[in-house]
Amino acid sequence: MTVAVLYGGPSEERAISVDSGSAVAAALERRGYRVARIDVGADLPERLRETGAERAWVALHGPFGEDGVVQGCLETLGVPYTGSGVLGSALAMDKLRSKQVWQAAQIPTPPVVDLASEPYDTVAARLGWPVMVKPAASGSSLGLQRVDQAVDLASAHEAARVYDDTVLAEAWVAGTEVTVGVLDGEPLPVLRLKITRGFYDYTAKYDSGAGTEYHQPTGLGEVVEGQCQRVALAAFWALGCDGWGRVDLMVGEAGLQVIEVNTIPGMTEHSLVPKAAAHAGIGFDELVERILGTATTARG
Template sequence: MSVETRYQKQFSGNVADFGRVAVLYGGTSAERSVSLQSGAAILNALQEKGVNAFAIDIGEDVCQQLQQAEFDCAFIALHGMGGEDGKVQALLDLMGKPYTGSDHAASALAMNKLHTKQVWQSWGLPTPPYLTLEAELSLETVLDTLGHVFVKPVHEGSSYGVSPARSLAELEQAAAAAKQFDSTVIAEKLIHGEEYSVAVLGSTVLPPIQIKFNGGFYDFNAKYESDKTEYLCPAPLDEQDESILKAIAGKAFRTVGCKGWGRVDFMRNQSGEFFLLEVNTVPGMTSHSLVPMAAKAIGLSFGDLVLEVLAMATNG
């Protein structure tokens, strides 16, 4: 039976108090297509709620775009490099504009899977063993040390450049694919078991979601395109396991310095242990996205959710 989640709403005022809101979306990262979907959904929801919102499709000239725009607050819907890595957040800080989500430092840290894992390890939080793929480290050693692995570029999301490897040939191919997205690549021990995602909204950890998909792994297609992926929300966990999972998610979110909203992803092995994979500081808000699903489980509509996120907007 799911543990009940009580949520204290942040927004109880007049939407006019938000002023003119710029929804920043698009960008130039590999996740541009997802960002366009997220931003469009957020913009539509804000406007339906009566917020004076407009969109800016962020390009290479982001400094000029923001300086020329007239807005009081920014809703960041940028995924990946250039939007989720702290750069836009730092620029908004310099401009004195409040924005949604984590500040530039937490965003930069969370975007770096390697550094995030190191922080979690320093706090004693569970995350799969890993090795950084460096020239002096043979791929044979990686397999001998970790066994089956997931190869990941350090700075990308939406499973871009991520692939499993169970043999030397697969590892060579996976490493080459990942290095197309990032110069720093890690091999993380593959955890066989169930996948979970836990959204955080303010100080509240929302009901966990279990993700079930047919074969392979939870890649871009499974996340955004497939209608065969199943999402169980709340996840079918007993109260003790749900409490453990939510506690780890909340601590993982805080130790990286995140605030506002986000999502923490997990694997659970066959012994029932949870392992942290990554934290997302600007989660997707598409028709397949998980944060709106978790919010709905506690009675928040998509429109209410975006108002809640906007109400927590801060300067840095």
């Protein structure tokens, strides 16, 4: 079987995608597959036809690669691919619409204010301080900034707009950050993140010197870990996601709060899904092959 590993692309997360794609391609080659590495651009259909790829392992991060655009192309070409379909990808990438779906499904998530359409005064009245300002459609924690007072809101808004025109202010949730990987409809062991520099931003994710620690068992107890897994799956399915992914949550005084769903999480040495899979006895190469096994064009 020839597998096309799709990586790179034009988003701000290109560098991480290149690392993910390289790791995935190497793992597939070790498992005996013929691999076609494709740095994704407008010529993707031609490149796929040239390689004769029978499946696509999508290792793209951010807009264009993770928001349903590439997924729609692969659907049109009839190439089975890993990760969520067009709808799940598009919804999960849009943090505002994700929350609207979760609120309708009564899945707990912090409230937000859309800074593109609502006045700044709404933030203090509805959310209080502090808040997390974030672009609605960006990944790898790019553009995130904690804001503690009204005077800093405008500058944080402008900084986040570099990544997306729609910017959200989200109520700050104090507590413990956890993440739940999903593999073929089943939750992986819960990881607790211990962050020494404020919150889980780009540096905390990808800089090995940032001091971020990952704990399993989490120390929260089996009951709470089970609740995290159940809520994570509910949030994942509510958006129409499937295949594999990762759900980030906060555990605080108000209980569990879903922060976001990642439909194509990183697959680097620092990435969370491989760390969680290892605690389930699944090595990196096996994980990559099992994700390949979920590739399909039949979703829903």
